[in-house]
Amino acid sequence: xxxxxxxxxxxxxxxxxxxxxxxxxxxxxxxxxxxxxxxxxxxxxxxxxxxxxxxxxxxxxxxxxxxxxxxxxxxxxxxxxxxxxxxxxxxxxxxxxxxxxxxxxxxxxxxxxxxxxxxxxxxxxxxxxxxxxxxxxxxxxxxxxxxxxxxxxxxxxxxxxxxxxxxxxxxxxxxxxxxxxxxxxxxxxxxxxxxxxxxxxxxxxxxxxxxxxxxxxxxxxxxxxxxxxxxxxxxxxxxxxxxxxxxxxxxxxxxxxxxxxxxxxxxxxxxxxxxxxxxxxxxxxxxxxxxxxxxxxxxxxxxxxxxxxxxxxxxxxxxxxxxxxxxxxxxxxxxxxxxxxxxxxxxxxxxx
Numbered sequence: 098x099x100x101x102x103x104x105x106x107x108x109x110x111x112x113x114x115x116x117x118x119x120x121x122x123x124x125x126x127x128x129x130x131x132x133x134x135x136x137x138x139x140x141x142x143x144x145x146x147x148x149x150x151x152x153x154x155x156x157x158x159x160x161x162x163x164x165x166x167x168x169x170x171x172x173x174x175x176x177x178x179x180x181x182x183x184x185x186x187x188x189x190x191x192x193x194x195x196x197x198x199x200x201x202x203x204x205x206x207x208x209x210x211x212x213x214x215x216x217x218x219x220x221x222x223x224x225x226x227x228x229x230x231x232x233x234x235x236x237x238x239x240x241x242x243x244x245x246x247x248x249x250x251x252x253x254x255x256x257x258x259x260x261x262x263x264x265x266x267x268x269x270x271x272x273x274x275x276x277x278x279x280x281x282x283x284x285x286x287x288x289x290x291x292x293x294x295x296x297x298x299x300x301x302x303x304x305x306x307x308x309x310x311x312x313x314x315x316x317x318x319x320x321x322x323x324x325x326x327x328x329x330x331x332x333x334x335x336x337x338x339x340x341x342x343x344x345x346x347x348x349x350x351x352x353x354x355x356x357x358x359x360x361x362x363x364x365x366x367x368x369x370x371x372x373x374x375x376x377x378x379x380x381x382x383x384x385x386x387x388x389x390x391x392x393x394x395x396x397x398x399x400x401x402x403x404x405x406x407x408x409x410x411x412x413x414x415x416x417x418x419x420x421x422x423x424x425x426x427x428x429x430x431x432x433x434x435x436x437x438x439x440x441x442x443x444x445x446x447x448x449x
Contacts, residue, residue, distance in 0.1 A: 100152065104154055106155050107123065112376065114428055114433035115430050123209040123210040124162050128383060135167065185346070185354065193323065193329065197329035213370055215368040234307075236298065236360060255363045264364075269361070309354070377442055405424075407425045
């Protein structure tokens, strides 16, 4: 059976003031299409995973919000983290929980706040990767074909001469590279074997559980005890998670597993992906007017004069007039207004 894990614990601080700790970006209709980012994530897996095999790992304060936005999935499939511990404990928790239900599960792990524009190609790649993982002990990560020398993403170096025998589109990973400076990123894209690390993983449940046992025994021990004692799926689960989860190392799955394991493969893909991590990335995706302004407004009239290359997102104001700006973010929500140069958007965390 195919299972989908949606990681939805982030707070989206770079999208302030639209995204806040109380209502982070995965629960917001960022694109103005009538569906939040987490709902769009769920939508693109329709036909791949049945609703009863969709899992969401999120913070305790967001569990009810997940249930309201995704009523199709069983409420017991919404796993609450009592504290933030990065992606490795999150993935370990849900993997053991799935194993308790389906010991032969094939799993795709996806962030909740990414964008995909080519749904047909996305589903083809995911199905092929799930099939490959089901028939092997491999861990598969999706690598996005780069379109620019991006410094905001990590990169995956593939060995294009080490092709999978069962799927000619999947290759062994040579190495993982940290977010580069511009000069290094420019060098990467001169070659055809460097891909953006999308943070989307595919594996079977036995493979990922065994990887935690081998490379993160401290984390594995916590969930092994719960599994052996038959805790998962019982009222004791939440109680024990509340007691033990903070014992897990605060570590990403990239450091914990991906950079250590041997059977790591990458499936290069091109389906119009964006991690939607910043206002600038949103500006590249939304429909723009003749002056390259992207305007998202659910409740406001927005008029622009002598304004170009801006992203404007306003909701609570009746009318907005923007004049004389070039390359700015204009964002308003709940009485907070941000006017900031797009080129300075990495400073937004300072302003909160």
